[in-house]
Amino acid sequence: MITLSYSTLLTVLPLGLLLLTTAANSAPSNNVSTATSSCPPPALSRLTRHKVAPGETIEAIAQKYNLISATLIGFNPTLRTGQLTVGSEIVIPPFNGIRVEVPPNQSWQQIATKYKVRADVLFEANGCQPVSQFVFVPGVNWSPEAPSTSASSLLTGYPLPTKAPVAMGYGWQINPNTGQVVFHSGVDLLAPVGTNVQAVAAGTIAFAGEQGSYGNLVVVNHAEGRQTRYAHLQKVSVTTGQIVEQGQVLGTVGTTGERTSAEPHLHFEVRYNSSLGWVAEEPTL
Known part of the structure; x- marks a missing residue:
């Protein structure tokens, strides 16, 4: 995992936004060259x-x-x-991520959108330079296969009784506890302690209990190699091997485990099964 301080992000972001609007083969301006010297060398030069x-x-x-x-x-x-x-x-490589070949005339913003990473972190990981033929995308897990169907077409429910504010989204985010940029594998949905947590689709309970930084965790395996995870629960209401239906109560919102927000919330993840295990993808709620 790459971790960048908040102060570093503030330094890099204005320059990153400038380059994101230029073509991949554009020559950097003098101001860009000056600021680039404060960036680390590109990740692909540090293999x-x-x-x-x-x-x-x-x-x-x-x-x-x-x-x-x-x-x-x-x-x-x-x-x-x-x-x-x-x-x-x-x-x-110096940290987790993948090397990808990009089409001509791609911008950093287009690459960031495709791989669901922060554009400023992507920019700094590649030395604050114009886009080249090969770039390093930090924090993305390599997988030999991709989902054949979208999660939104399979997991149609919502993990709480009503729509909830998002305390932290999926992808590269600033951890409010540390000020560092971290990869967040799910979404944090604000809800009072004791709020019912419910399955977003029918499935089988693959795990129900305490699991390290997740705190009290319920994992549900669904059809077509999909999985959802419900973390930081106060109470767990299901057992491993149990079959559940969409909307069935799995437990209640709590404050267990290592949380990124002091406010009570549900940490919700969507994953798909690959030969390398369960790979996180962005929930569509």
Whole structure:
């Protein structure tokens, strides 16, 4: 995960907005060149290599560099069989994300919109430079497959009895507790403690209980490889293996786990199943 301080964002954002309106092959102005010097080097210029030692696994190497396995697999196609060759070298990026080839004349804003990341964070991760043929998109999990259908066509319910204000949205956000930019894998919906939390679609309870930073968590597996997660609950009203219908009460809003807002809220996630596990996608509420 890339974490940038709030002060860094304030420095980068005005410059980022300037470049977002230019064509990909436009030459930067003198002001842009001056400000660019305060940015870190582009992530793709900071790739390193790791020589595989006997007994190492993809997961162990990823942990060594504070990465997830999906990041290593995305940068190293030879790992997609799940096998490591002792003595071979693999590419290590500086933080989690993917390398993508972009069409000509794409702007940073267009790329950010496509991958659902903050344009200013994307801009800084690429050295505050004009868009090139290959760019690094931070915080996006590499996956060999994409959902065949949209979540909105399958998960038609709402996780609370009534529409609620969003305390923190999906994607790259500023954590109000730390002032750092973090990737938020769901949405936080403000609601009083004790408010009923309900399934957005029919499914089977895959998990119900306490789960670290999620606090009290309910996970529901739905049709076509979709999953929803309901976190920070006060009370859990279902059990693992139970079949639930859309609108069925799963528990109540609480304040358990590690929360990004002091106000009571439901942390709600939508994920899809891939060969790398359950990958987060933006909820459509």
